[in-house]
Structure formats: structure tokens, C-alpha cells
Amino acid sequence: MISRPLMGLALCASILGSTVEAYADTELKIFVSSQHHPDVWRKVFDQYESRTAGVKVTIEAGGNTSEAQAQYLNTVMSAKDTNLDVLMLDVIRPAQYAAAGWTSDFSGKDMSKFLPTYSEANTVGGKVVAIPAFADAMFLYYRKDLLDKYGIQPPKTWEELTAADKKITQGEGRPDLQGLSFQGKAIEGAVCTFLLPYWSQGKTLVENGKLTFDHDAAVKSLTLWKSFVDDGVAKKNISEVATDDTRKEFQAGNVVFAINWSYGWSSFQGKDSAVVGKVDVARLPSVTGGEQASCLGGWEFGVSAYSTHQDEAKKLVEFLSSPEVSKFMAVNGALLPTYADLYKDADVTKAAPWFANALPVVETAKARPVTPRYNEVSETIRTTINAVLAGVSTPEDGASQIEARLKRILR
Ligand code: GLC
Helix, strand or coil: CCCCCCCCCEEEEEECCEEEEEEEEEEEEEEECCCCCHHHHHHHHHHHHHHEEEEEEEEEECCCCHHHHHHHHHHHHHCCCCCCCEEEEECCCHHHHHHHCCECCCCCCCCCCCCHHHHHHCEECCEECCEEEEEEECEEEEEHHHHHHCCCCCCCEHHHHHHHHHHHHHHHCCCCCEEEECCCCCCHHHHHHHHHHHHHCCCCCEECCEECCCHHHHHHHHHHHHHHHHCCCCCCCHHHCCHHHHHHHHHCCCEEEEEECCCHHHHHCCCCCCCCCCEEEECCCECCCCCCCCEEEEEEEEEECCCCCHHHHHHHHHHHCCHHHHHHHHHHHCCECCCHHHHHCHHHHHHCHHHHHCHHHHHHCECCCCCCCHHHHHHHHHHHHHHHHCCCCCHHHHHHHHHHHHHHHCC
């Protein structure tokens, strides 16, 4: 093995009187979720390069959905590939990655400044295994211009949403105008689709590692989503709709209500958007008599256990998870901050006024089950809700299938 004494060694160089960090010719490769504005992250990496002599950061962008990215990373990490240094991971993954030994620990890292939800999600068995990149939760985007036109308040229940949709779509008389777009494709987002009305009934799925499945609540959730298809509130082929499809259709002006994560906002303000100035964001509706619930999302930075640049990768993550970068991504990419005080920051609320009310939604959003076998839990739920929406399975059978399979997985 050729020894490269300067590789990975932090040097302090004094350039024109100012001290900059210097690493000798290190290339750090970071896996970035392709949905979450890699172009904006690139600007952050450029800033890092300009202040860290000798380091070059290159991006590897994964598939278009969380589970496609996970599939790719599973292959890379199972092969103990040394190519990737930093991994951007969906909040549901640190537990699995830590159990597999795929991420390095950040020993001694002070997590107290981050939102507690995320310091918890990233601490596994007392060890900090990843650092928060950005927060996330599901919200109801809606066409404020259309609701105002018909004198309608943002709906607090799904029943109110259905009534609002009927009034607006009939009034507008546009056959291409969808009432509600949500994620029905068998992707990670569909796990949250299933859980939203389930949780809204006050039910839990897993407690202390034990399955607490409520069959009736599951039937009710699946029935609700299927009724949106049958009643024409959602389009017939909603079982083919993934997260970014919802974003695109809403952005094109073809949707009244859309369930999506925070990243969509910046695209709705962009030059390719048909809905600039016409959008607002509310909490997701509840089932009648239930509580409004959201699904906790978010992404984290892990350092690959197989990276040959451990120190440099951790330094990079330190910067990427700083308040400065969290604010930059909130302003430029509408990614929710991981620091509480940024939700009231004037520049942040100028770019995304609704962030001023988003903190309580993130703080009370419910987490998907934390288990090293999460992949199987996810697969079970997303393929079943997809089959129900496609009319291949009934809500009753779907609920029974989820229950039977989760019993085996979480035994
Ligand atoms: C968002 C969330 C993430 C979730 C994914 C599902 O990216 O931040 O947690 O799993 O959407 O599509």
C-alpha cells in the first residue's frame, strides 16, 4: 500500500494573514437526495471548497425517490465501497445504517442545539450516528386564489376538503383540475399516505418495538383514500403518482389541494411555476372527530464507515449541518431548518412565510416505526395501499395483509 502522508492531514496555512483549513488534495464524494435541490447544495459545497483549501466536493445524486436511493445505497454499502464519503440519509434510515455498521460515530458531538426530534433520530444506542441536514413534515398545499374565490377556509377535516373540492371543481368547470393529489405509487411517501388518517384516529403502529396495529383504523384509512379515487376527488390513476409528480402537477396549476413535503415551496415560486403568488400551506386535515396529524420526514448526514477520509468528511458535515447552511437551504431550497430559532428568522420567513407556523407541525409530527427491519415494514405498507388504490385489493383485505405481514416482521 502506498502511503500518502499528507492525505487527510489537516494543515493550517496562513494565507494573506487569514488562517484557512487545508487538506492536501482530498476529494469528498457526497450522496445527495436528487429531489432535494442538488443544484442549491452545490452552492453550499462551493462555499466549503472556497474556505477549505485542498478539498473538492463532488455530488452523487441518487434515484428520484427515497426507497430507490436506499436500494442503491444498500448495494454500495453492502459491498463496503470506499467511493462515498458522506451520505444524505432519510430520517428513517440511521437506525438501520448504525445496526449494519455502515456509518461512523460522531463521538462527543453536542446535539442539544438541534430540534430534539432529530437529535433523537440520530442517536442510536447512545451513539450519535448521523447529523441533521434538514427537517421535514407533510403539509397541505392549497390554491389560495381558488379558495378565496369561493369563500372557503382551508379544510380541517377530509370531509371539509371533499366539500371544498366539489365546490371549486364544479365552479371552475375544468375537467383537468384535480381536487387532491397525494402519493399513491408504491414509494416511501405512500407509507405516510397510509399512516396519516390512521394516526389521525389516535392509533399507533408500533410501541416499544411491539406491533400495536388497529385493524379497523387501517380499514378506515384505506377506505378514505380509495373513496377519493372513486368519488373523483383524486385522479383515477393516483396509484401511479409519486411525490415529485404531485409537485409537478400542482406547479402546473392542475391541482387544488396537494399533500407534499416542504421542498415543493421553492419550485412553486420559481419561473417555471404557474402558481406563483397563488399558494398557501396548512396543516393536513384530520378524519372527522380525530386529530390533525403529520408524518415526520427529514434527512441526515452520515459519514460512511468505509470512507478513507474520516476526518475531512466529518469536518464537511460539521459545516453542512451548521445554522448558516440550514438557513441558506431554507431560504434557497425551502428545506425546513433543524434549528428552532431559524423558523422566525426574517430572511427565512420572507422566502417562505408559512415556515413561521411550521415549527409546531414538525415538533408534533409522528415518526414512522424505528426498526432495523424498516425496509420490510415500508414495503408491506406501500405495496398494499398501492394495490387498494389500483383496485386490485379491497381496504378490508389490504388491512388484513398489512397486519399479517407486519406480525411476521416485527415478531
Ligand atoms: C421526504 C421526507 C422523507 C420521506 C420522503 C418520502 O423526502 O423528508 O422523510 O421518507 O419524503 O417520499
